[in-house]
Amino acid sequence: MSEGARDVLLADGGSARVRPVRADDAERIAAFHRALSLETIHFRYFSGLAVLPPLILKRFSQPDPARNRVLVAEIGAELIALASYHRRGAEDSAEVAFVVADAQQGRGLGTLLLEELAALARADGITGFRADTLAWNRAMLRVFLDAGFEVERRTDGSVVHVRFPTEDTPRVQAAREQREHLAEARSVRRLVAPRSIVLAGGRADGFRGAVHRDVRALPPGVDLALFAGEARALEDFVRACGEASVRALAVGELRGAPDGDARADFDRELRVAVRAQGMRLLGPESLGLLNTAPDVALCTVALEHLPGPGGLGIASDSAARGTALLAGLAERHIGVSSFISLGRRADVSANDCLSYWLDDGATRAVVLELASVGNALKFARIAARVARVKPVFALSTGDHAQDAQLEGVGANVFPTLEALLLAPLLRPR
Numbered sequence: 001m002s003e004g005a006r007d008v009l010l011a012d013g014g015s016a017r018v019r020p021v022r023a024d025d026a027e028r029i030a031a032f033h034r035a036l037s038l039e040t041i042h043f044r045y046f047s048g049l050a051v052l053p054p055l056i057l058k059r060f061s062q063p064d065p066a067r068n069r070v071l072v073a074e075i076g077a078e079l080i081a082l083a084s085y086h087r088r089g090a091e092d093s094a095e096v097a098f099v100v101a102d103a104q105q106g107r108g109l110g111t112l113l114l115e116e117l118a119a120l121a122r123a124d125g126i127t128g129f130r131a132d133t134l135a136w137n138r139a140m141l142r143v144f145l146d147a148g149f150e151v152e153r154r155t156d157g158s159v160v161h162v163r164f165p166t167e168d169t170p171r172v173q174a175a176r177e178q179r180e181h182l183a184e185a186r187s188v189r190r191l192v193a194p195r196s197i198v199l200a201g202g203r204a205d206g207f208r209g210a211v212h213r214d215v216r217a218l219p220p221g222v223d224l225a226l227f228a229g230e231a232r233a234l235e236d237f238v239r240a241c242g243e244a245s246v247r248a249l250a251v252g253e254l255r256g257a258p259d260g261d262a263r264a265d266f267d268r269e270l271r272v273a274v275r276a277q278g279m280r281l282l283g284p285e286s287l288g289l290l291n292t293a294p295d296v297a298l299c300t301v302a303l304e305h306l307p308g309p310g311g312l313g314i315a316s317d318s319a320a321r322g323t324a325l326l327a328g329l330a331e332r333h334i335g336v337s338s339f340i341s342l343g344r345r346a347d348v349s350a351n352d353c354l355s356y357w358l359d360d361g362a363t364r365a366v367v368l369e370l371a372s373v374g375n376a377l378k379f380a381r382i383a384a385r386v387a388r389v390k391p392v393f394a395l396s397t398g399d400h401a402q403d404a405q406l407e408g409v410g411a412n413v414f415p416t417l418e419a420l421l422l423a424p425l426l427r428p429r
Contacts, residue, residue, distance in 0.1 A: 006116075007275040008073075011108030011179070013186030014247060015275045016080065018116055021070040025079070026061035029072075032079045037102045043137045044099040046159075060084065069120050073100075073109055075278040076242050080104045083113035085121060085129065093128035093163075094121060108179065110143040115176060118147075118166040131162045148175030177381075181355050187280045188348065188356035190248040192289060192338050193296050194223030198244075200237055201228030202252050202288070206297040218244040225279075226300055228252035231266075235273065242277025249274055250300070251283035251343070267346040275347065282348045287319045287341035290326075293362060301326070301339065310335015311364030311428040313357040315350045317342040321369050321395070321417070328421045337362040342370075349374050354382045358389070364428035365391040367420070368411070373402060383409040391428065395420055 005019035021029075033041070033052045041049055052060075060082065063070045067088070073081035083098035096117055100109045121129065129149075133140045135158050144151045148171045149164040196210040198218055204211060204226065212218055215225065215237060225246045227237055231254040241249060251270070258266045267284065274281040282289075288301035292309035299306065307329040314336055316322030322341050329336065337360065340353050350370055357363040366386060373379040386392055387410030394411045396403050406413050414420035 007272075008112050009180065009183035009187055009280075010112070011106075011183055011186070013183055013188075013190055013280070014075075014107065015187075015278050015280060016073050016075050016109065016112075017276055018071055018073050018113065021061055021063065021072050021082075023062050025072060026057055028079045029060050029082060030057055032082065032101065035101065036099065040099060040102055040105075043134060043140065044097065046132075046134065059086075069117060069124070071113055071116055071120075073113065074276075076276060081109045081113060083110075083117055085117050085126070087124075087126060092126060093130055094126050096129040096131050105139070108183070110140070111146050111179065114143055114147050118149075118168070118172075121166045122168065126166060128163060128165050133160050133162065134158055135160050146175065146179075148172040181358070181382075184352045184355035185359055187248070188340070188352050190223045190280070191250060191282055191348070192291050192298070192340065192356065193293065194248070194298065196222045197224045197226060197298075198222050198241075198246065199226050202226040202250075202300055203302060205299045207299070208295055208297045215240040215244060215246075218246070220245045222246045223248060225249045226252070228254070230255050231257035234270070238270075238273050238277060238279075241279060246277075246279060248280045249282070250286055250289060251281065252286050252288065252300075254284055257284070263344075267344055271346040280348055281346055282340070283343035284346060285319065286343035287316070287322050288339075289341070290336060290339035292336060292338070301341070303327070305330045307334060307336045307339075310337065311362065312336045312367055312426075313353070313360065313363035313365070314339045314367045314369070315342060315353040316340075316369040317345055317350075317371055318369060319343075324417055325367070325369055325395075325420075328417060332421055334421075334427060337364075345374065351375060351378050351382050354379075354386050358382075358386050363390070365393065365426070367426075368392065368394040368406075370394070371397060372399075373405065376405065380405065380409050383411060387411060391425055393420060393423065393426060 005017055008016055008018050010016055030052055060070055068086050070084040072079055081100040085094040085096040087094040098110055098113050151164045154161045197204055198212040198215050225241045271281055290301050291298040305327055357366050392411040394406045394413050396413050396415045403413050
């Protein structure tokens with residue numbers, strides 16, 4: 001990954017990469033500008049600037065770090081947005097501006113880029129942003145408000161002058177957390193409730209949506225790709241999925257994958273490759289997915305006995321314990337809304353699943369079977385929020401500190417699988 005690059009989730013659950021601009025981006029920026037509609041160009045520059053002048057192009061591609069910061073967003077090899085701020089002299093405020101490719105507008109990129117620029121500005125000692133926008137450019141005005149900043153506006157004819165502090169206030173933090181919650185929930189929905197899938201190994205018994213078998217002959221926008229097989233074939237498959245604009249990838253059993261110390265590097269590189277193509281990654285070594293909703297009926301879990309429909313949402317990162325849990329639920333006729341096998345959690349985590357189940361009306365209780373909780377602070381915040389509206393059950397890992405943390409966020413922790421399965425509260429009303 002490029003220095004300073006960060007994968008971000010978009011409002012619709014898709015993924016993009018945000019990074020500082022490089023000098024070799026100049027031609028890509030020029031091409032990006034030429035592809036913009038006249039309306040988008042007019043909103044950004046207040047004129048019909050069909051071609052960027054060399055001086056402006058140089059300012060974007062070779063910014064002076066003492067005065068300018070420029071970020072680009074990209075999916076694969078495509079540059080999809082450009083954002084910048086410019087400070088005059090040693091003043092403590094800067095002018096901020098951004099532009100998003102027409103096809104990518106409405107996905108929350110403006111808000112994301114504004115948040116990233118504000119964080120850089122605070123580090124640079126910049127306490128405020130200012131911007132000018134046309135009065136009828138309501139989408140741009142909405143970006144400033146959606147980010148949670150305290151915006152002051154002054155209208156001068158057709159131009160609105162905007163000013164706001166870059167401070168990371170509780171209101172800004174709350175807006176960011178809500179945006180992250182919605183993006184995470186929508187990204188998991190693509191995995192659990194896809195409308196269309198492409199299979200490369202694995203199964204999808206009873207699925208109600210469209211099923212494709214050839215990744216190189218897909219209609220645009222397939223929700224989910226399922227891969228199981230030789231690890232050496234995965235790189236080409238990921239690339240083909242990206243070219244077809246597939247939205248999510250679930251990776252099951254891999255043959256010939258590295259083990260030992262090399263496994264972590266493999267997982268990290270796989271995550272980077274998948275997210276760079278605008279997708280989210282479940283796994284690798286995911287046991288599969290289960291969604292019992294009649295209009296979805298997705299089952300990629302290769303087990304003979306599975307639970308029927310019900311109200312439990314289940315996340316597990318162990319194939320063996322996940323298998324035992326599903327078998328135990330099936331034996332006791334306890335139904336599930338959805339089951340998500342996280343595998344090695346290279347990308348999608350229990351935090352993402354919790355965000356999805358918080359808003360999922362079919363899920364009335366959550367069961368977690370996790371070796372670890374990952375990002376502990378974020379887990380505590382999200383799990384506590386879920387536990388306030390629906391029960392959260394967890395299997396003990398034997399780690400007393402983690403068990404205490406689970407109990408601290410309102411989870412009911414059970415020492416054994418049998419104890420969990422026999423819990424009276426497990427059958428949600």
